[in-house]
Amino acid sequence: MSTSSASFPPVDRPWISPWTALLDADQRLARAADGTLALAADTPAPCPVTAAALALRAARRDAPRGPTLDGQPLDAATAHATAARWLAQARQPLIAGLAADVDGQRALFRLAAACGAVSDPVGGAAWAEALMALQDRGQFTTTLSEVRERADLLLFLGSTPEARLPSFLRRAGLDGAPSRAAHAGSACPVPAGRKLRVLGAPTGEALAALGATALGATALEGADLGELDLFDALAQLNALAAGRVARDATPALQALAAELQAAQYAVLVYEPSKLPAQGGLLIEAVQRLVGTLNAKGRAASLPLSGHHGLATAHYAHTWLSGLPLRTRVGPLGLEHEPRRHDASRLIATGGADLLLWVAAFGNEPAAPAAAGLPRIALVPPGAPVPEGTGPLLVIPVGTPGLDHAGHLFRSEGTTVLHLPAGDPSELPPVGTVVAAVAEAMAGASAPSSPHAAKAPA
Structure with missing residues (x-):
């Protein structure tokens, strides 16, 4: 460091x-x-x-800062050439993690296209559920600034965001600070009594601690909403919002439906990664409810995701290929298979024979275990690498916004920010390493089997 x-x-x-x-x-x-x-x-x-x-x-500051092959150091050029040979030899490489900045994503897409790899990001399962819901039903979303300036009712579904997004409540204008609309004398200022509701989850401590703020925010009392099954509750809310009878709806749920109908601007907030299995069905129910409320009032959803560069990976790969992640560039062209191209599934079923793990932020969830597959890890020094018994090539990379400058998309996808380097170092960006590997692969002639590569070539 x-x-x-x-x-x-x-x-x-x-x-x-x-x-x-x-x-x-x-x-x-x-x-x-x-x-x-x-x-x-x-x-x-x-x-x-x-x-x-x-x-x-800080705890990893003494970790090796150069490439290693099965724990033995080697120079960068040899590491790039070794990675190129392994990728060229693989019948179906898998690029997983994809935790990098925009430049890294662009380079990773070009590499995936060159070797026919499947690309699946950190959090790909929840992201795929959300994308399939978008494909099937569409969606109506909003932004942080709209929430801050306009929303008078926020309904949190399945979780509250303070654990992974500690600044959300403040960024959403729930800290008591006057909004820009109020400063500007807008004709549509934030109402004095902003309501916060939680459905299908315990009220988080930070949310409960708000109590009555300068904005008059109040959390709904009673455990019956927090303990409700989300699938049943959203089905009943949809019926009540549409004016139909929902015999099993509790009084608290009926009161919530009335509040949603009376709200000037209701926003339904959820984290796709925190939803239960088959979360895409819940997201479709959310969008159905938003559509019903918009028939007579104003409502929107706010999905909170994009951690570990996921939003950046999604937007970069989509604009470069025209299709979302979990797409392969193969002999038949672009093959988008959101369920079949799940990284864990491909490894478990033998559908991939090499894993390239990209995790430039250093705090990503654990990589899928790769059994006997060759593994290439682009991670910060000392960061975890995929477990397995096959050969392991580790090439340390820098973290965007710290070791080097970079661009990242914010959660809602409407904003991309330039992050200056907070602590510039000699660690290369993901994009630089991947470009070097792609160049070496393009110039390689007869690749050798990665399973036999136990020492630098």
């Missing part, structure tokens, strides 16, 4: 954290005496997710 103060921005300069899907732009860095980084004491709203990621980075 670089310890030169000259490479570190002043602590009074805002820094954008790459570790949350909302890309919090009000964080500040400080350097300890041992050269490690942490959030500065004067950070106005310190993000616990960012603090934990910085602590992980």
Whole structure:
């Protein structure tokens, strides 16, 4: 880790954290005496997710910073050539994780097209459910700024977001600060009594602690809403909102339906990754409810996802291929199979014979176990790599927004931000490494089997 103060921005300069899907732009860095980084004491709203990621980075500061093959060091050029040979030899490579910035995603797509790989991101299962719901029914979504300026009722479905998105309540205008609309004297200011409701989950501590704020936000009392089954509750809400009879609806659910109908702007908030199995059916029910409410009033949904570069991977791969993730560039052209191209399924059924794991942020969930497959890991120094018994090539990479500058999409997909390097280092970006591997693969002649590669070529 670089310890030169000259490479570190002043602590009074805002820094954008790459570790949350909302890309919090009000964080500040400080350097300890041992050269490690942490959030500065004067950070106005310190993000616990960012603090934990910085602590992980500090704990791994002594990890090797150069490529290794089965634990043995090798130079970068040899590592790139080895990765190229393995990819060229593989019959069906799998690129998983995809946790990188825009430049990294562009390079990964070109590499996948060159070797016929399947691409599946971190959180791909929940993302695929949401995409299939979009394909089947469509969706009506909103943005953080609209929530902050307009919404008078927020309904959280299945979870509350403070664990993974600690800044959401503040960014959504639930901290009591006046909205821009109020400052500007808008004809549609935020109502004085903004209501918060939770359905199908316990009310989170941060949400419950809001109580009555300067905006008059109140959380619905009673455990019957939190304990309701989401599938049943949304079906009953849809019936009640459409004016039909729902005999099994509890009084609290009937009251919630009346509040949704009376709201000036209701927003239904959910995290696809927190929904139960077959979450796509719930998302379709949410969109059906939004459509019904919009017939006489105004409503929208706000899906909260995109962690670990997932939103960036989705948008980059979609604009480059015309199809979403879990698409393969094969002999028949583009093959989009959101269920068949699940990374864990491909590995478990023998559908992939090489795993390229890309996780540039260092705090991603564990990679799928790769059994006896050859594994290539592009991760920060000391970060976890896929488990397995096959050969393992590790090429350390930098984290966008910290080791190098980069661009990332925010959760709702309407905003892409440039993240300056918070602590520039010699670690290469994912895009640089992948481009070097692709160049080596293009120039390779007769690839050798990766299963036999136990030492540098």
